Amino acid sequence: MSRPKRADMVDSLAGFRAEKTEPSVPYGLLKAARKTGHLNLSGRGLTEVPQSVYRLNNDTPEEAQQNLSFGETDRWWEQTDLTKLLLSSNQLTHLSDDIRLLPGLTILDLHDNQLSSLPSALGELQELQQLRLSHNQLRSLPVEVCTLKNLCSLTLQQNLLESLPEELGQLENLTELDLSNNYLKGLPSSLGRLTCLQKLNLCHNKLSCLPDCLAQLKNVKVLDCSNNQLTDIPASLSEMLAMEQLYLRHNKLRLLPKLPAPLLKDLYVGNNQIEQLETEQLACLTAISLLELRDNKIKTLPEQITLLKTLTRLDLTNNDIASLPASLSLLPNLKVLLLEGNPLRGIRRDLLTKGTTELLKYLRGRIKDKPERAEEGHTAMTLPSQARVNIHNIKTLKLLVYSEKQAVNIPDELFDAAEDQGITTVNFSKNQLTAIPSRLLEFQSSVSDINLGFNRLTCCFPDISKLLQLIHIDFRNNQLSDLPPEMENLTKLRSITLNYNRFKSFPEVLYQIVSLEMVLLGNNQVNGVDPCRLIKLVHLSTLDLSNNDLLNIPPELGLCTSLSCLKLEGNPFRTPRTAIVAKGTDAVMEYLRSRIPT
Incomplete structure (x- = not known):
């Protein structure tokens, strides 16, 4: 008797075959x-x-699909x-x-x-x-x-x-x-x-060249063109007015680019074919802090290197430099000078190994005092403190310095010597000043950088708002608790240092200065900050609020997208946790954004 046939025969081996499964x-x-x-x-x-x-x-x-009762979670x-x-x-x-x-x-x-x-x-x-x-x-x-x-x-x-x-x-x-x-x-x-x-x-x-269209990128702060085949940098690049860091390492450049970018602080042109530094290019670098020229073919340093008065680090490693100009020691902010791999003559090898400070001290000793001429009556003038007026600083570097004297006031003779000299930088730090010298107003058309740190200032006089060219202010280590509202007129101000003062709140006037890029308020008693007003400071990239009295950090602070450096350590808040703060600004900002109520 035959077995009945079924139309839908069952695959008896189906259970043994491996099914194609998607990744779990x-x-x-x-x-x-x-x-x-x-x-x-x-x-x-x-x-x-x-x-x-x-x-x-x-x-x-x-x-x-399950017949279950659900809790809230x-x-x-x-x-x-x-x-x-x-x-x-x-x-x-x-x-x-x-x-x-x-x-x-x-x-x-x-x-x-x-x-x-x-x-x-x-x-x-x-x-x-x-x-x-x-x-x-x-x-x-x-x-x-x-x-x-x-x-x-x-x-x-x-x-x-x-x-x-x-x-x-x-x-x-x-x-x-x-x-x-x-x-x-x-x-x-x-x-x-x-x-x-x-x-x-x-x-x-x-890339063998850069297009002129880059000049339209007015907000670019960091541009990295390293390791290409560039032989020249177009002059139009100087129109990138916000640029702070430019990397041109490992190309085929023969000249330092001429870049009058007003905010350019770091320029890296190592590993190129640069043979000489020209005055025209150096004069453009008005805000330069770090200049890397290592692994080029530079033979001499021009005297005009002293134009770089904001320079703090100069890397000349592996060039062909045989001698150094003594004027190099007159750079007021130079902290690091790297010279390894150069055929230097006239400087002992052991001196090079002692570091930048000793080398600059040696170079300063090679500068001979020139006899004063009748028309330069102030050249060797002696002040009551027995400190000589540095005419070179005043006339050439446009720098007025009276620092570390423990003075209660600044001698009038110093201001007299600087009259009509277009002073751009004033350093009266590390004295005993209880008020800002009123004669600073004599430089209101030119001064852009003031350092009054380490004094005994208890208030900031409103007339500081008349120094309309100010870009940098340093008031660290004083006794300030407030800033005058008139300071909102300082529309060019980019950085203000207020560490180690007596501020109990974020200074109201700083919310009004939209040009600010850096605010340092560490080691005060600040107990709060308004993120809704802070977010309007669209250029603010660095904010130091470390070691204050912040009990909570508003999540909306994470919306301040311009911030690339936010310091919050040393405050008594519970969130964000210490582990998150330790990971750095990006982690903190991401955490704060995740806490914003939706």
């Missing part, structure tokens, strides 16, 4: 991500992104959209178009994978603010990425890019762009439309 993600992570909006899958060996991740906010979670229907997805350090070779199912993403981290292309669906993530694509194998950037209007940070270093789309200029809110370690030979002209850009990294590419 711990259910607890997915559950937590629905509540926090953050999912970290970095370093899990993933070769593809699981569907459960893409559909996190679309599919009903498992607990909804288990309400699956109270979920938030995924805003932060970290997929770095995996083995991803592609990204699915299903990424469009996560339209709420603001941060997408794909760095350190094996991606050779990106899906056009990325362009649908219109809330995206940070896109991290470094250390992949990308050969091109899809134009859809250039439609992400809210994108602030785009990191593409260590890929295989040879060109960039002209549409890149559409990312008008971009503040950080990292294109380093690629194969770029040119840049799109639309790059100049990225007017919000503050950091631009172009190092380790194949």
Whole structure:
């Protein structure tokens, strides 16, 4: 008798065959991500992104299928959209178009994978603010990425890019762009439309010239063009008025670039082919603090090196310098001078090993006092304190110094000697002054830097507001508890140092000075700060509030996106925890933003 046949024969071996399964993600992570909006899958060996991740906010979670009663912490229907997805350090070779199912993403981290292309669906993530694509194998950037209007940070270093789309200029809110370690030979002209850009990294590419469109980037503070094939720097680069740090190491430059950028503090031009320093180029560096010239072919230092009166560090390692001008010792702020690897003659080797201070002292000893002439009656004038007036400082460096004298007042003879000399820098620190000398007003058309630190000032006189050219003020180690409201007229002021005074609150007038870049208020008694007013200081990059009486840190402080250095240690607040503060500014700012009520 034959066995009846069935139309739907059962596969008897089905239970023994291995089913194709997608990479698994711990259910607890997915559950937590629905509540926090953050999912970290970095370093899990993933070769593809699981569907459960893409559909996190679309599919009903498992607990909804179960007949259970839920407490307040288990309400699956109270979920938030995924805003932060970290997929770095995996083995991803592609990204699915299903990424469009996560339209709420603001941060997408794909760095350190094996991606050779990106899906056009990325362009649908219109809330995206940070896109991290470094250390992949990308050969091109899809134009859809250039439609992400809210994108602030785009990191593409260590890929295989040879060109960039002209549409890149559409990312008008971009503040950080990292294109380093690629194969770029040119840049799109639309790059100049990225007017919000503050950091631009172009190092380790194949650029032989820089386009003039860079001049339109008025807010860039840090520009890195190291390790390219540049032979010249266009003069238009000087129009980047906000630039503070410029890296040009390992290129083919023969001259120091002529860059009258008013805020340029750090210039790195090591490992080039520079043979001489010209007065015209040196005179442009009016705010320079660090100048790196190592591994070039410089033979002599011109006397005009004394023009760099703000210079604190000069690196001349491995050049061809045989002698040093004694005038080098007249640089008032020079703290570090590096000379190893030069064929110096006339200076003992043991002197070079004793450090900068001893070397400058030796060079000062080589400056011979010139006999005074009748028309220079003040040249060797002796003041009551037996201190000589330094005419070279006054006439050449425009510097008026009367420091470390423990004086109760500044002698009139000193002001008389500086009359009509266009003094730009005044240093009356480390005395016993109880009031700001009124004769400072004689320099109101020229003075830009005042140091009155380490005195006994109890108040700041309102007339300081008449010194309209002031850029830097140093009032550290005094007895100040307030600043006059008239100081809001100081529209050029970029930094103010108030450490070790008696301030119990953040000085009201500082909220009004929008040009401020640095406020140092450490070691006072400040008990609060208003982030809503602080956020209006759009140029503020450094804020020191360490060792004060802050009982709480308002989360809105995290919205002060211009801050790159925030010091809070030594205050009695409980949150953020010490471990977070120890990680630095970025960690603190991210923590504060995460605490802002939604």
